[in-house]
Amino acid sequence: MTGVPLSAYLVLALVLFCIGLYGALVKRNVVIVLISIELMLNAANINLVAFSKFGVTPSITGQVFSLFTITIAAAEAAVGLAILMALYRNRKTVNVDEMDSMKH
Amino acid sequence: MMENAWLIPIFPLVTFLVLLLSGRRWREQGAYIGILLTLASFILSLLVLIERFKEPTYKVTIDWLSIGGTQLTAGFEINQLNALMLVIVSLVSLLVQIYSKGYMYGEERFSIFYAYLGFFTFAMLGLVMAPNLLQLYFFWELVGVGSFLLIGFYFYKQEAKKAAKKAFIMTRIGDVGLLIGVILLFWETGSFEYGEIFQAVQAGEISVGRLTLIAVLIFIGAVGKSGQFPLHTWLPDAMEGPTPVSALIHAATMVAAGVYLVATMFPLFLASVTAMHVVAVTGGFTAIFAASIALVQKDVKRVLAYSTISQLGFMMLALGTAGYVAGVFHLMTHAFFKALLFLAAGSVIHAIHTQNIEKMGGLWKRLNWTGPLFLIGTLAISGFPLLSGFFSKDEILMSAWEHGDYLLFTLAVITSFLTAFYMFRLFFMIFAGESRSSVNQVKESPSIMLLPMFVLALLAVISGYIQTPWFGTFLGDWLVEGNEKLLGASHNEGPVWIMFMAVFVSLAGILLAYMMYAKKKIPRDWLFKENSKLYKVIDNKYFIDEIYFFTVGYAIKGFSLFLSYIEKFIVGGLISTVTSSIEGLGKIGSKLQTGQVQQYGMIAFLGLAVLLVIFALTGGYLR
Numbered sequence: 001m002t003g004v005p006l007s008a009y010l011v012l013a014l015v016l017f018c019i020g021l022y023g024a025l026v027k028r029n030v031v032i033v034l035i036s037i038e039l040m041l042n043a044a045n046i047n048l049v050a051f052s053k054f055g056v057t058p059s060i061t062g063q064v065f066s067l068f069t070i071t072i073a074a075a076e077a078a079v080g081l082a083i084l085m086a087l088y089r090n091r092k093t094v095n096v097d098e099m100d101s102m103k104h
Numbered sequence: 105m106m107e108n109a110w111l112i113p114i115f116p117l118v119t120f121l122v123l124l125l126s127g128r129r130w131r132e133q134g135a136y137i138g139i140l141l142t143l144a145s146f147i148l149s150l151l152v153l154i155e156r157f158k159e160p161t162y163k164v165t166i167d168w169l170s171i172g173g174t175q176l177t178a179g180f181e182i183n184q185l186n187a188l189m190l191v192i193v194s195l196v197s198l199l200v201q202i203y204s205k206g207y208m209y210g211e212e213r214f215s216i217f218y219a220y221l222g223f224f225t226f227a228m229l230g231l232v233m234a235p236n237l238l239q240l241y242f243f244w245e246l247v248g249v250g251s252f253l254l255i256g257f258y259f260y261k262q263e264a265k266k267a268a269k270k271a272f273i274m275t276r277i278g279d280v281g282l283l284i285g286v287i288l289l290f291w292e293t294g295s296f297e298y299g300e301i302f303q304a305v306q307a308g309e310i311s312v313g314r315l316t317l318i319a320v321l322i323f324i325g326a327v328g329k330s331g332q333f334p335l336h337t338w339l340p341d342a343m344e345g346p347t348p349v350s351a352l353i354h355a356a357t358m359v360a361a362g363v364y365l366v367a368t369m370f371p372l373f374l375a376s377v378t379a380m381h382v383v384a385v386t387g388g389f390t391a392i393f394a395a396s397i398a399l400v401q402k403d404v405k406r407v408l409a410y411s412t413i414s415q416l417g418f419m420m421l422a423l424g425t426a427g428y429v430a431g432v433f434h435l436m437t438h439a440f441f442k443a444l445l446f447l448a449a450g451s452v453i454h455a456i457h458t459q460n461i462e463k464m465g466g467l468w469k470r471l472n473w474t475g476p477l478f479l480i481g482t483l484a485i486s487g488f489p490l491l492s493g494f495f496s497k498d499e500i501l502m503s504a505w506e507h508g509d510y511l512l513f514t515l516a517v518i519t520s521f522l523t524a525f526y527m528f529r530l531f532f533m534i535f536a537g538e539s540r541s542s543v544n545q546v547k548e549s550p551s552i553m554l555l556p557m558f559v560l561a562l563l564a565v566i567s568g569y570i571q572t573p574w575f576g577t578f579l580g581d582w583l584v585e586g587n588e589k590l591l592g593a594s595h596n597e598g599p600v601w602i603m604f605m606a607v608f609v610s611l612a613g614i615l616l617a618y619m620m621y622a623k624k625k626i627p628r629d630w631l632f633k634e635n636s637k638l639y640k641v642i643d644n645k646y647f648i649d650e651i652y653f654f655t656v657g658y659a660i661k662g663f664s665l666f667l668s669y670i671e672k673f674i675v676g677g678l679i680s681t682v683t684s685s686i687e688g689l690g691k692i693g694s695k696l697q698t699g700q701v702q703q704y705g706m707i708a709f710l711g712l713a714v715l716l717v718i719f720a721l722t723g724g725y726l727r
Contacts, residue, residue, distance in 0.1 A: 025702050
């Protein structure tokens with residue numbers, strides 16, 4: 001297990017985050033956007049776990065923190081999906097471009 | 105009694121308030137309230153005057169405002185002139201109100217008319233009681249408002265509306281002069297009180313140049329109110345008001361306010377030779393100027409209006425030639441006989457329903473009372489011997505002669521000739537000859553209108569005897585008592601031939617009018633024809649109105665047009681530039697808000713990236 005260096009974790013997290021950011025900013029389907037946001041959250045989790053093992057002062061705190069994040073992310077996904085359902089019932093669309101009613 | 109004198113102006117004010125609140129319900133009955141309260145005013149004024157004969161000047165003031173170290177006071181003062189004016193004003197007001205009950209009968213806004221009369225009387229009584237210049241100025245403006253309301257009483261008539269506005273604006277021009285004069289005086293002496301001002305003047309604390317300026321500015325106020333040239337044009341137009349109003353305002357009270365002002369400030373004027381000269385010349389010129397216009401006017405009230413201007417000019421001439429007593433004396437006698445003439449003219453108009461004297465004639469037999477009453481007034485104003493106008497005009501001529509101003513003296517003599525002539529022209533055109541009217545039913549006015557005229561006629565005959573060369577100079581002695589140094593002599597001694605000449609010119613005027621208009625021995629156009637240039641110039645009142653219209657009127661119109669363009673293009677343009685640029689900025693800002701969440705995210709991310717790049721390049725410190 002010791003063969004994998006810290007930088008590999010960080011690069012993986014970076015790649016995941018970039019994919020997530022790209023998806024969140026570019027994808028039209030609102031479900032994909034939600035999934036991309038989950039990806040970004042998990043990229044952050046990987047960072048936390050990696051630093052809890054290879055950080056300057058390794059401790060269990062990073063792993064506990066990532067558990068919290070996963071819990072919050074689950075709740076967030078539930079609320080987000082509920083909003084999406086309600087939105088779909090009203091607007092009959094999952095296209096992000098059409099969801100622009102919050103403007104002047 | 106004098107300590108209760110403050111009640112005198114309060115009574116008419118109560119009339120005004122009561123009639124304003126509940127006059128509509130009482131309609132014609134409202135007249136009784138006005139008459140009774142003014143009667144109370146008059147009785148009180150009379151008691152005050154009688155008491156003033158024995159006792160010294162009474163003055164009460166209370167502190168009204170204190171600004172820094174300056175105390176402004178309010179109160180009232182009863183000196184000789186004030187007491188006399190109180191009686192004149194309240195008496196004429198009372199008589200006019202009695203007369204109006206008949207004259208205005210059937211008028212829809214009857215009670216409003218009495219309310220306005222009450223308001224005006226209040227303002228005028230307050231004016232003559234004022235102990236300081238500031239209070240005088242307040243009431244001076246109130247008098248202007250009262251006059252505005254009364255002249256414009258028939259506001260549905262276009263001419264009346266215009267006349268009211270004109271009267272107000274023309275007198276305002278004078279008021280500005282008065283205000284500046286008062287402020288300058290306050291600046292120089294630090295007080296509005298007459299006594300302190302005169303002390304400062306006596307002590308020579310004010311330089312002569314400044315004194316002249318102040319006196320002339322105050323005189324401009326008097327010029328506006330008293331209808332002196334060149335601010336006289338409002339007075340003839342003011343004849344659009346009801347005739348009783350003309351009798352009250354334009355004969356006895358408001359126009360006399362200017363003369364009263366000069367008389368009150370007389371010590372100030374005396375201290376400046378130039379100012380006195382300005383007063384005398386303005387008065388003398390106005391007298392002959394207005395008299396010449398009165399020669400050709402065809403509207404009975406306008407003739408009387410120009411005659412009023414001319415007589416006021418006489419008063420100013422008297423004051424300007426140091427004839428304080430003569431001016432005040434003529435003010436009093438003129439108040440009586442001119443009010444009488446106006447009321448009699450009103451009675452004629454009431455009977456025949458026209459104001460054009462060309463359409464009158466032969467009314468002597470039909471108006472058995474008005475005719476003789478009118479004749480008494482006409483004789484009095486013409487200076488017919490033994491009537492009041494004779495004595496007061498004599499005083500003025502003496503005053504002008506004694507002052508050594510022979511040109512003005514000559515002008516005054518010519519004016520008295522013209523006065524006699526145009527007044528009798530008026531009289532003969534109305535009462536002599538054949539009836540030219542199509543109105544067959546000419547009825548004499550009711551007795552409620554005749555009664556005030558009888559009182560005034562009596563006064564027009566006898567009021568001259570309080571100041572005569574034969575029976576003593578009671579009025580003059582009393583007026584200057586205690587103030588001989590300030591006001592000058594109580595009587596002007598002149599050569600005896602002046603009196604004979606005055607009688608001669610007045611008789612000559614009467615005779616000429618008789619020959620031209622009653623006997624018709626001399627054709628009416630023997631001197632100049634009706635279509636000659638001179639006649640046209642005079643008939644159009646020397647085109648003064650037109651000159652004002654084309655010079656001052658156009659200048660002001662042009663200037664205001666210029667200002668309106670500045671407002672429209674420069675000020676308005678500036679403001680619309682500011683607003684439109686801010687609006688544009690707002691529009692751009694609002695375009696940024698698209699509602700596209702992904703766009704916001706992108707911008708946030710790019711912003712973060714830029715910040716990170718800066719951070720990486722600078723190491724976190726901006727230098």
